[in-house]
């Protein structure tokens with residue numbers, strides 16, 4: 001799923017490509033991922049894309065008041081609004097020549113005033129698109145926590161250390177921090193040498209400080225490398241990202257830890273596959289690690305029984 005660096009990459013691409021363009025018309029395919037499809041058709045034509053912002057894992061296309069319509073703006077079209085876009089698992093949004101054939105899973109086409117179409121394509125349709133005026137948008141966004149790139153040491157520490165939830169769950173919780181998902185949670189915990197199952201309340205001040213620093217460094221580097229392409233992430237120019245080459249934990253089960261050469265392991269934490277080094281990131285007592293391929297049950301039991309507990 002696209003996380004903060006991938007969404008930032010797409011937002012930057014769209015900013016370069018479509019800022020200032022006016023939407024002429026709207027064509028919809030399947031609409032089960034759109035909050036109110038009729039609102040898009042009614043309110044988008046005539047509006048100008050005034051800004052493209054990232055908010056957590058969302059993109060916000062800020063729309064100026066409608067103009068150039070054959071009708072007098074009604075239903076609040078004289079006021080600014082926004083198109084909220086969440087890419088879900090497989091969503092892609094990019095401008096294309098309108099003559100280019102539409103792909104099978106293209107479900108939203110916004111014809112722009114320069115003749116191109118801004119197309120949203122989503123095979124699995126786990127994404128979300130919503131047209132929102134200012135008040136409902138503000139209501140929607142107030143549920144979210146701090147942007148990890150903007151959080152101060154104190155804010156980060158208070159959001160993490162005051163909580164008796166597992167650190168992995170806290171990093172994924174969008175009401176704690178907005179924009180982090182499975183990849184960048186595992187990468188930052190590996191870098192900070194913190195086991196994903198440790199409780200937020202059990203982290204020292206120094207550990208919280210380190211985690212914030214490495215999380216910011218990782219996110220910034222991933223943005224520079226235009227995100228991670230694991231399966232099908234493409235940016236607004238249709239290009240894959242490159243940060244997956246720098247992953248140190250995520251997806252590396254059974255491979256040697258870059259620091260200590262132990263095998264990277266996988267466990268389910270917060271309902272998600274979590275990758276970590278059992279030596280660099282000591283975990284809670286009895287914390288079950290999933291067997292490596294071909295490993296016997298007896299061996300797994302012995303290994304789990306040996307797990308260090310002193311640093312819980």
Ligand SMILES: [Zn+2]
Nearest residue numbers: 257260277280
């Ligand atoms: Zn290690």
